[in-house]
Amino acid sequence: xxxxxxxxxxxxxxxxxxxxxxxxxxxxxxxxxxxxxxxxxxxxxxxxxxxxxxxxxxxxxxxxxxxxxxxxxxxxxxxxxxxxxxxxxxxxxxxxxxxxxxxxxxxxxxxxxxxxx
Amino acid sequence: xxxxxxxxxxxxxxxxxxxxxxxxxxxxxxxxxxxxxxxxxxxxxxxxxxxxxxxxxxxxxxxxxxxxxxxxxxxxxxxxxxxxxxxxxxxxxxxxxxxxxxxxxxxxxxxx
Numbered sequence: 001x002x003x004x005x006x007x008x009x010x011x012x013x014x015x016x017x018x019x020x021x022x023x024x025x026x027x028x029x030x031x032x033x034x035x036x037x038x039x040x041x042x043x044x045x046x047x048x049x050x051x052x053x054x055x056x057x058x059x060x061x062x063x064x065x066x067x068x069x070x071x072x073x074x075x076x077x078x079x080x081x082x083x084x085x086x087x088x089x090x091x092x093x094x095x096x097x098x099x100x101x102x103x104x105x106x107x108x109x110x111x112x113x114x115x116x117x
Numbered sequence: 118x119x120x121x122x123x124x125x126x127x128x129x130x131x132x133x134x135x136x137x138x139x140x141x142x143x144x145x146x147x148x149x150x151x152x153x154x155x156x157x158x159x160x161x162x163x164x165x166x167x168x169x170x171x172x173x174x175x176x177x178x179x180x181x182x183x184x185x186x187x188x189x190x191x192x193x194x195x196x197x198x199x200x201x202x203x204x205x206x207x208x209x210x211x212x213x214x215x216x217x218x219x220x221x222x223x224x225x226x227x228x229x
Contacts, residue, residue, distance in 0.1 A: 043160070105150075111157075
């Protein structure tokens with residue numbers, strides 16, 4: 001399995017500012033994903049980040065609002081830009097970990113809890 | 118658009134009772150995963166099922182993937198307070214690069 005850490009674990013931010021969330025994996029992985037989990041809700045995929053290429057965003061999410069970097073196979077960042085209270089959520093990164101097995105496996109970081117005032 | 122509906126949405130039961138959580142879709146998935154998430158933590162993978170009709174057991178938890186790979190169920194026998202949490206199913210789809218669609222979630226509370 002993969003061990004995933006996220007920084008910061010939580011933050012309180014003022015509207016109009018930006019926050020960059022870091023995701024570090026203890027092994028090299030091809031696929032990394034960023035999710036949003038609004039209070040009491042399930043997870044919604046924001047984007048898929050492959051090393052060496054532009055992130056692929058899901059419907060309703062745009063690069064200007066959620067720029068993503070993937071500089072190497074163990075690290076990624078998600079920036080929440082020009083924040084509003086509606087951006088208050090848990091942001092989670094995950095990795096795809098099949099290692100050639102005939103089944104897809106996904107492991108998650110602990111999440112970043114963001115409150116925008 | 119793929120959707121995964123879970124039922125029930127909320128469940129509160131007494132310790133020792135059995136329960137089943139359902140995860141349904143009209144879409145076919147290449148595999149389906151079940152997670153448990155506790156407050157303040159990320160989801161933790163419980164199991165991945167790949168083959169239609171597959172049944173997997175993890176101690177008191179039994180997972181089944183539907184024959185058509187469109188639905189799944191999670192059955193817990195003799196629930197314990199430690200089983201309390203948010204249960205999420207997630208379907209993998211796509212060719213080459215997989216994406217995951219998460220279910221709506223089932224919040225389980227087991228009372229001692």
